[in-house]
Amino acid sequence: xxxxxxRPFIGFQQxxxxxxxxxxxxxxxxxxxxxxxxxxxDSFSTTPNFTPKFIAGADVGFENGGAVTRAxxxxxxxxxxELVEYQIAKVDTVLPYIPGLLSFREYPALMAxxxxxxxxxxxxxxxxxxxxxxxxxxxxxxxxxxxxxxxxGVAKSRLCGEHEAVGDAPGSxxxxxxxxxxxxxxxxxxxxxxxxxxxxxxxISIDSATYWVEQCxxxxxxxxxxxxxxxxxSNRPFFEQTxxxxx
DNA sequence: GCGACAG
DNA sequence: ATCTTGTCGC
Numbered sequence: 001x002x003x004x005x006x007r008p009f010i011g012f013q014q015x016x017x018x019x020x021x022x023x024x025x026x027x028x029x030x031x032x033x034x035x036x037x038x039x040x041x042d043s044f045s046t047t048p049n050f051t052p053k054f055i056a057g058a059d060v061g062f063e064n065g066g067a068v069t070r071a072x073x074x075x076x077x078x079x080x081x082e083l084v085e086y087q088i089a090k091v092d093t094v095l096p097y098i099p100g101l102l103s104f105r106e107y108p109a110l111m112a113x114x115x116x117x118x119x120x121x122x123x124x125x126x127x128x129x130x131x132x133x134x135x136x137x138x139x140x141x142x143x144x145x146x147x148x149x150x151x152x153g154v155a156k157s158r159l160c161g162e163h164e165a166v167g168d169a170p171g172s173x174x175x176x177x178x179x180x181x182x183x184x185x186x187x188x189x190x191x192x193x194x195x196x197x198x199x200x201x202x203x204i205s206i207d208s209a210t211y212w213v214e215q216c217x218x219x220x221x222x223x224x225x226x227x228x229x230x231x232x233x234s235n236r237p238f239f240e241q242t243x244x245x246x247x
Numbered sequence: 248g249c250g251a252c253a254g
Numbered sequence: 255a256t257c258t259t260g261t262c263g264c
Contacts, residue, residue, distance in 0.1 A: 065256080102253055
């Protein structure tokens with residue numbers, strides 16, 4: 001009982017300590033160095049001509065007031081987009097949320113989940129930015145590099161860059177620009193919903209990234225891979241129930 | 248100095 | 255991200 005009450009408090013205190021202890025400057029330097037390794041063009045399995053067999057979605061959620069990080073990877077069959085496998089991993093949270101350093105907070109849990117999945121997806125959609133990042137190394141690029149698999153960054157809001165207003169009609173898009181460089185595409189995926197921020201993660205071009213996100217849309221704001229990963233990682237009742245029925 | 252700031 | 259009731263629109 002006492003431990004239960006103290007756990008959130010301990011987690012909170014640990015975050016404060018970590019924030020003081022971590023060398024954010026070193027992490028930023030690491031991003032700058034690793035961003036040079038990110039491949040910004042299509043791999044053999046990411047062009048629109050190639051039909052992928054499995055597409056995965058990856059996302060994380062938190063428990064115990066942030067003390068525990070819960071990662072979910074959902075594997076969907078393409079083009080049916082039916083869920084064929086999912087895995088959840090829980091690890092102790094290692095860092096607080098710091099804008100621009102999100103990947104260091106989330107990748108340990110994602111890697112733990114990745115090591116337990118049996119299918120090898122052709123493509124992974126990650127909840128967060130790819131190269132649409134101050135140092136061109138968001139969570140989608142970081143994770144893609146670690147698992148040596150094509151990834152796309154599918155974020156729900158903007159981290160950096162600017163863009164013109166996106167049209168109201170679904171399918172409307174605008175390039176996301178930063179200092180004269182296109183770092184992504186802002187896409188209106190659904191009526192009356194905020195747009196998606198799509199960017200290169202790893203081993204894919206921005207055109208193919210946008211193409212595959214659109215191929216995975218099924219009437220919701222998010223493409224199916226990240227929609228499932230998000231639902232599972234966030235413990236949304238609907239997904240729990242649907243999973244029980246399908247398997 | 249001030250505001251912005253993925254999840 | 256998470257906590258959390260009602261509410262607006264299709």
